[in-house]
Amino acid sequence: MAGTPLLIQLYILYYGLPNIGITMSAFAAAILGLGMNYAAYEAEVYRAGIQAIPKGQTEAAFSLGMSGRLTFEKIIFPQALRITLPPITNDFISLF
Secondary structure, three states, rough: OOOHHHHHHHHHHHHHHHHHHEEEOHHHHHHHHHHHHHHHHHHHHHHHHHHOOHHHHHHHHHOOOHHHHHHHHHOOOOOHHHHHHHHHHHHHHHHH
């Protein structure tokens, strides 16, 4: 999904899906196509941001007795958000 051109995806949604019996308006096809395309890129940005946090951060939180969820909420997510905020902003600007 992330490696194919957006215009091709939109053509497939609007012109290709009616061939198999799924019809939608041009606006709905555009919203669905743009949403799916940018969701694929955003997922990669979030994954990279979370993996950029050193493993020692998680190990330190576990050594303090924090659960996995609490570790993510209080330790990993705030640091990952700082790393991923610029690419997220760039993607939303390009979407508009």
